[in-house]
Amino acid sequence: MVILFGFTLNGFEVLAWENMSILEVAGFYGIEIPTLCFMEGLSPYGGCRLCLVEVGPVGKSRLVTSCTYPAREGIEVRTHSQKVLQQRRMLLELYVAACPSSKWLQDLASKHHVTEVRFKPKGEECILCGRCVRMCREQMMGEAIGYVDRGTQRRITTPFDKKSEDCRLCGGCMYVCPVCQLRCQGPKEESTLCSSCLNLYPPCAEKFEEVMCYMDPCAACELEKG
Amino acid sequence: MNALGLLRDVKELKRLKSELKKEKREKFVSVCGDTGCSVWDSKKVDEVFRRVLEEKGLSEEIPVKSTGCLGFCECGPVVIVFPEEIFYQKVNEEDVEEIVEETVVKGKVVERLLYHDPREDKKIVKASDIPFYKKQVRNLLGDNWLIDPGSIVDYFSREGYAAAAKAFTEMSPEEVINEIKEARLRGRGGAGFPTGVKWEECFTKNVENKYIICNADEGDPGAFMDRSILEGNPHSVLEGMMIGGYATGSNHGIVYIREEYPTALEKVKNAILKARETGMLGENILNSGFDFDITVSVGAGAFVCGETSALVNSIEGKVGEPRQKPPHLAEKGLYGKPTVVNNVETLANVPRIIRWGAEEFARAGSKNSGGTKIFSLVGKIRNTGLVEVPLGLPLREIIYEIGGGIKGGGHLKAVQTGGPSGGCLPGYMLDIPTDFEELDAAGSMMGSGGMIVMDYGTCMVEFSRYFLSFLSGESCGKCFSCREGIYRMLEIVEEVAAGTATLSHLDLLEELGEMVKNTTMCGLGKTSANPVLSTLKFFKGEYLAHIMENRCPAGVCRALVTVFINQELCSGCGVCRKKCPEEAITGEKKEPHYIEKALCSKCGICIESCPEEAITRA
Numbered sequence: 001m002v003i004l005f006g007f008t009l010n011g012f013e014v015l016a017w018e019n020m021s022i023l024e025v026a027g028f029y030g031i032e033i034p035t036l037c038f039m040e041g042l043s044p045y046g047g048c049r050l051c052l053v054e055v056g057p058v059g060k061s062r063l064v065t066s067c068t069y070p071a072r073e074g075i076e077v078r079t080h081s082q083k084v085l086q087q088r089r090m091l092l093e094l095y096v097a098a099c100p101s102s103k104w105l106q107d108l109a110s111k112h113h114v115t116e117v118r119f120k121p122k123g124e125e126c127i128l129c130g131r132c133v134r135m136c137r138e139q140m141m142g143e144a145i146g147y148v149d150r151g152t153q154r155r156i157t158t159p160f161d162k163k164s165e166d167c168r169l170c171g172g173c174m175y176v177c178p179v180c181q182l183r184c185q186g187p188k189e190e191s192t193l194c195s196s197c198l199n200l201y202p203p204c205a206e207k208f209e210e211v212m213c214y215m216d217p218c219a220a221c222e223l224e225k226g
Numbered sequence: 227m228n229a230l231g232l233l234r235d236v237k238e239l240k241r242l243k244s245e246l247k248k249e250k251r252e253k254f255v256s257v258c259g260d261t262g263c264s265v266w267d268s269k270k271v272d273e274v275f276r277r278v279l280e281e282k283g284l285s286e287e288i289p290v291k292s293t294g295c296l297g298f299c300e301c302g303p304v305v306i307v308f309p310e311e312i313f314y315q316k317v318n319e320e321d322v323e324e325i326v327e328e329t330v331v332k333g334k335v336v337e338r339l340l341y342h343d344p345r346e347d348k349k350i351v352k353a354s355d356i357p358f359y360k361k362q363v364r365n366l367l368g369d370n371w372l373i374d375p376g377s378i379v380d381y382f383s384r385e386g387y388a389a390a391a392k393a394f395t396e397m398s399p400e401e402v403i404n405e406i407k408e409a410r411l412r413g414r415g416g417a418g419f420p421t422g423v424k425w426e427e428c429f430t431k432n433v434e435n436k437y438i439i440c441n442a443d444e445g446d447p448g449a450f451m452d453r454s455i456l457e458g459n460p461h462s463v464l465e466g467m468m469i470g471g472y473a474t475g476s477n478h479g480i481v482y483i484r485e486e487y488p489t490a491l492e493k494v495k496n497a498i499l500k501a502r503e504t505g506m507l508g509e510n511i512l513n514s515g516f517d518f519d520i521t522v523s524v525g526a527g528a529f530v531c532g533e534t535s536a537l538v539n540s541i542e543g544k545v546g547e548p549r550q551k552p553p554h555l556a557e558k559g560l561y562g563k564p565t566v567v568n569n570v571e572t573l574a575n576v577p578r579i580i581r582w583g584a585e586e587f588a589r590a591g592s593k594n595s596g597g598t599k600i601f602s603l604v605g606k607i608r609n610t611g612l613v614e615v616p617l618g619l620p621l622r623e624i625i626y627e628i629g630g631g632i633k634g635g636g637h638l639k640a641v642q643t644g645g646p647s648g649g650c651l652p653g654y655m656l657d658i659p660t661d662f663e664e665l666d667a668a669g670s671m672m673g674s675g676g677m678i679v680m681d682y683g684t685c686m687v688e689f690s691r692y693f694l695s696f697l698s699g700e701s702c703g704k705c706f707s708c709r710e711g712i713y714r715m716l717e718i719v720e721e722v723a724a725g726t727a728t729l730s731h732l733d734l735l736e737e738l739g740e741m742v743k744n745t746t747m748c749g750l751g752k753t754s755a756n757p758v759l760s761t762l763k764f765f766k767g768e769y770l771a772h773i774m775e776n777r778c779p780a781g782v783c784r785a786l787v788t789v790f791i792n793q794e795l796c797s798g799c800g801v802c803r804k805k806c807p808e809e810a811i812t813g814e815k816k817e818p819h820y821i822e823k824a825l826c827s828k829c830g831i832c833i834e835s836c837p838e839e840a841i842t843r844a
């Protein structure tokens with residue numbers, strides 16, 4: 001039996017089912033909360049902290065990650081309070097400083113009005129959002145990669161940094177990575193199109209007259225062909 | 227009384243106790259066998275004591291007890307002779323013969339080994355007359371003087387397991403919980419959560435296979451109160467767990483100890499075996515119908531594994547990362563079952579509450595929390611060691627009356643309470659009572675009871691830097707805000723220390739600190755900015771001196787100080803020249819030497835080596 005209950009979301013009374021996260025409820029009501037480590041189809045992780053929302057009455061509230069926090073009867077949630085916006089911007093500033101070459105992060109930063117970066121750029125290649133680890137384990141049944149070490153030393157790798165026998169080279173990890181995407185270099189002289197993020201033309205459309213899946217960007221068949 | 231049989235019911239326990247009372251030996255010698263004193267070779271002292279008594283045919287009559295920490299580590303190795311309670315400090319192997327001859331046999335005092343009170347300028351004979359002990363209320367640590375931690379008989383003779391017997395046979399779980407609530411017992415592991423409430427939450431869950439876990443991870447640098455209890459009186463913790471198990475409805479206890487505590491581990495394992503042999507653990511304990519057993523789980527010694535949910539993950543064999551809450555552990559803890567995690571010191575208090583009653587227990591303590599708290603008093607303080615005081619005692623009394631004031635006659639600059647993520651309080655705030663709420667409100671915290679005293683030779687920027695670098699390595703690294711936030715705070719503080727920061731860095735540091743505090747999941751990240759935020763609040767001038775004047779007032783930050791030789795004092799002996807690892811010192815024999823600035827790494831070796839005290843850092 002599905003149990004419906006109510007709580008307050010940005011001042012409105014909303015309904016939710018048991019086991020729904022705040023992020024899901026907000027999405028259902030059309031309220032957009034930025035996320036990084038969250039991905040539909042993967043278990044929520046709560047590591048990027050970007051999906052912060054304020055829970056609790058004014059003055060006694062605290063910030064929690066909406067992707068992992070279960071909606072509960074009677075709670076008070078604010079997704080766009082001043083406090084939330086401020087901390088989100090600070091987080092994005094840190095993200096861009098850590099990894100300036102990611103288009104994804106740059107776009108998020110612009111969208112949330114991050115106008116300056118006051119830290120030294122680091123040029124890291126991984127923000128440890130862990131999407132790849134969960135993709136490998138939960139969707140590809142691989143468990144070829146995981147985290148090692150802690151604190152600032154933490155990184156994602158195969159066991160003992162060796163080529164893993166569990167890895168089938170499916171490319172799922174790269175597919176979900178928000179950082180190792182194509183970099184935006186702007187349009188080149190000979191064309192007004194930038195094309196760095198150009199999607200592939202689905203090869204199946206030619207063969208079958210229509211596309212056979214809705215993967216976006218289209219990549220899987222190409223990867224298979226090698 | 228060698229082979230203790232199985233005690234089947236309360237009657238047998240009582241009979242054993244009255245037998246023990248008859249046999250009780252008033253005369254014995256306690257030699258501290260804990261880590262602090264072992265450094266000074268207390269093991270040898272212990273051996274010699276046993277040998278000498280054996281030779282004199284006194285070993286039966288006058289037992290030697292190798293005890294847990296006696297508290298006054300500054301004076302190690304410490305020996306206390308009972309029943310007179312004569313306190314001998316800094317005892318050598320050579321002194322033992324004399325102590326046995328004079329004190330044990332003739333009852334005379336060996337003057338030269340007595341503690342000398344520098345304030346009153348007199349020698350003190352009796353341990354409890356020493357100012358360090360006098361002001362303390364040693365409910366928990368007091369037994370360390372009298373108990374051989376390897377012997378369950380010693381524990382029985384100190385009313386051991388009487389509380390468990392009382393709880394199991396005369397009280398219902400609700401009554402036990404009420405007693406704990408009335409005693410106002412709050413968790414000693416850091417957060418200060420009311421223990422009774424925590425137990426009740428677990429008790430009301432109608433599920434089989436609940437767990438009670440003793441948190442003995444103790445990862446704060448410089449803190450060792452939990453270790454001392456485990457090494458000095460392990461049965462008190464086991465008894466507390468049993469009562470907790472009874473009150474929460476769990477039959478399985480787990481002690482989670484870090485691998486770096488091998489002695490505590492051994493003592494606890496041994497105590498569990500003894501408790502099983504005597505029927506204090508097992509099925510149908512004392513014929514009460516209650517089953518309870520305890521196992522040990524060893525952790526790899528990560529600071530973050532002290533956090534309750536990370537600890538549970540670690541026991542399950544997973545990576546030691548905190549879990550998202552809710553669900554809380556009382557709903558879904560170890561292996562998905564309701565679980566209670568309590569600190570060592572919290573549990574050690576429990577038998578006393580049941581034995582004495584809540585009212586008597588809470589007589590010591592403050593309005594909000596009953597009982598005593600152990601602090602590990604370290605830093606620039608005359609008497610370092612473990613001190614146990616009633617909750618609510620002002621910091622000033624702990625530092626000046628028990629601690630004996632600042633070492634080397636300097637002045638107090640700040641005191642940090644609460645371990646690596648605690649805050650720093652300046653000298654003028656010393657009248658704050660040591661109470662959970664009061665310390666929180668002042669911008670610090672009780673934490674697990676670390677207390678570091680600093681004088682004017684400590685640079686607050688360097689202080690922040692040290693704790694940030696500790697935390698940046700100990701963060702589990704999952705939350706971006708904690709991992710990256712601490713890293714960036716450290717980066718800024720390092721710039722301040724190097725003299726390359728600007729004023730805007732300070733605002734950024736504060737903003738960053740608030741962000742980390744607000745946006746991180748577990749207690750490590752939430753409190754990690756405390757050292758920075760509290761020093762920024764109380765010692766901003768020092769940050770400003772580094773930034774605006776390129777000066778480190780305490781003379782600590784290497785980039786901002788110069789080392790120079792006072793040309794008038796230098797005798798040209800050449801010691802510094804030979805010692806300098808950078809070969810930065812030059813000079814003719816018998817002529818004043820000088821330091822070449824470009825080569826000097828400011829390590830300070832020359833300062834320590836100079837017989838004329840002609841070299842200074844400023």
Ligand SMILES: Cc1cc2nc3c(=O)[nH]c(=O)nc-3n(C[C@H](O)[C@H](O)[C@H](O)COP(=O)(O)O)c2cc1C
Binds near residue numbers: 421443532570572674
């Ligand atoms: C990073 C971190 C480290 C901790 N380390 C310890 C520890 O070493 N020992 C401990 O008893 N509690 C530690 N705690 C506190 C525990 O999370 C928890 O509050 C405590 O064990 C509960 O027991 P209590 O209610 O008896 O205090 C730590 C908390 C955090 C956030």
Ligand code: FES
Binds near residue numbers: 036051068
């Ligand atoms: S999306 Fe919720 S923490 Fe990353």
